[in-house]
Amino acid sequence: MLKEYKTIKEVAGPLMFVDQVEGVKYDELVEIELKNGEMRRGKVLEVSGSTALVQLFEGSTGININEGKVRFTGHSLELPVSTDMLGRVFDGLGRPKDGGPKIIPESRKDINGNPINPAARDYPSEFIQTGISAIDGLNTLVRGQKLPVFSGSGLPHARLAAQIARQAKVLGTESKFAVVFAAIGITFEDADYFVSDFKRTGAIDRAVLFMNLANDPAIERIATPRMALTAAEYLAYEKDMHVLVIMTDITNYCDALREVSAARKEVPGRRGYPGYLYTDLATIYERAGRIRDRKGSITQIPILSMPEDDKTHPIPDLTGYITEGQIILSRELYRKGVMPPIDVLPSLSRLKDKGIGRGKTREDHADTMNQLFASYARGKEAKELAVILGEGALSDTDKLFAKFADEFENKYVSQGDSEDRSIEQTLTLGWELLSILPKAELKRIKDEYIDKYLPKGDA
DSSP states (O other), rough: OEEEOEEEEEEEEEEEEEOOOOOOOOOOOOEEEOOOOOOOOEEEEEEETTTEEEEEESHHHHHSTTOOOEEOOOOEEEEEEEEGGEEEETTTTTTOSSSOOOOOOOOOEETTOOOOOGGEOOOOOEEESSSSSSTTTOOOOTTTTTTEEEEESSSSSHHHHHHHHHOOTTTOOOEEEEEEEEEEEHHHHHHHHHHHHHHHGGGGGGGEEEEETSOOOOHHHHHHHHHHHHHHHHHTTOOOEEEEEEEOOHHHHHHHHHHHHHTTTBBOGGGGOOOOOHHHHHHHTTTOOOETOOSSSEEEEEEEEOOOOOGHHHHHHHHHHHHHHEEOOOOOHHHHOOOOOOOTTOEETTGGGGGTTTTTTTEEEHHHHHHHHHHHHHHHHHHHHHHOOOOGGGOHHHHHHHHHHHHHHIIIIIIOSSOOHHHHHHHHHHHHHHTSSOOGGGGOOOOOHHHHHHHHOOO
């Protein structure tokens, strides 16, 4: 029988102080029973002597400090898990939100997960096809990688997230593929878009959705990504599935963390975020990866909107240190009507070399990737020169590079959110664009690949 306390001392915003407690531990789940029988939940943030500081999940409205009863459960917040989760929609605390029945769990998992022994980690090396040329061809996603998307306010990161969730697959393997989608602090309109898109395309059959809306308590936001990753770890390491975890928007998660930190009167760090923001983000991002002798894996695509498009803001800055690269969305490309507006030059996948080449994608992939990067960069320089000096100042070769840059944006990067390109189609398209340039300028590709793949009849 759980011990009941009627010693609530104070309620301040999302925090509650309980006096005269015994044997209470950090991060323990707390149940608060109101006079009308309503149950609220929270977790222990701090214990000082016989006083416990409790963080409330559902807000503090209606809690009477003289009549509320508090019970400490003896365990952390847990998620009931089962393969029946696939195809279902849950709220940020793991409760069914789609009108379906409660999950009958195979087991209950602590949402904080268990740390992975670094020595047991396996190196990410298998190509994941997203069907998006700017990612597959140039900033390749590898199974077990953490590859964030850096976006800006108003850019179509939601459409990009839905497209990746629909189209992603591991080639050449019989293993099952699942998507765990965590929406953190998004609008009702965005949530409705994701759910209806998943249902319309049938992608929901292999997906688990966790939805935390903007009008839900900020505290729930802190649990949502951990709920999603707990479901992913169960599917990956106990059910041998390849799991892609997409989380949007990490900025809302960090803002919730800042809100709780301010309520606790902690000393703020950069831009008012808590000093432990780096450590906290690492506890989320580092739950991706592969484990030796396990068939399953977790690949992460966290999406974050950079305040004022500022890459040096603490959230993208710290995320870049922890993860293996970044996909950056460009406002300039978005204005031109390019979809998805991925700015390929500052984007980077640090593990792309491990997932491409013979037996994984195609033998010419690395060479064509390097040539496309170099040619696009030179084409953009030529266009900038033309703006300053006029087109007449460009050499014939520079004009070809400028033409290549335009064609590259319009045909390679831009593909809409309903086109699913295979890696073969992406590589072939790259060769078609390279045929605009003189053969002598293709200095980063081996001659044998030029003879084999460059469309015939071109210079």
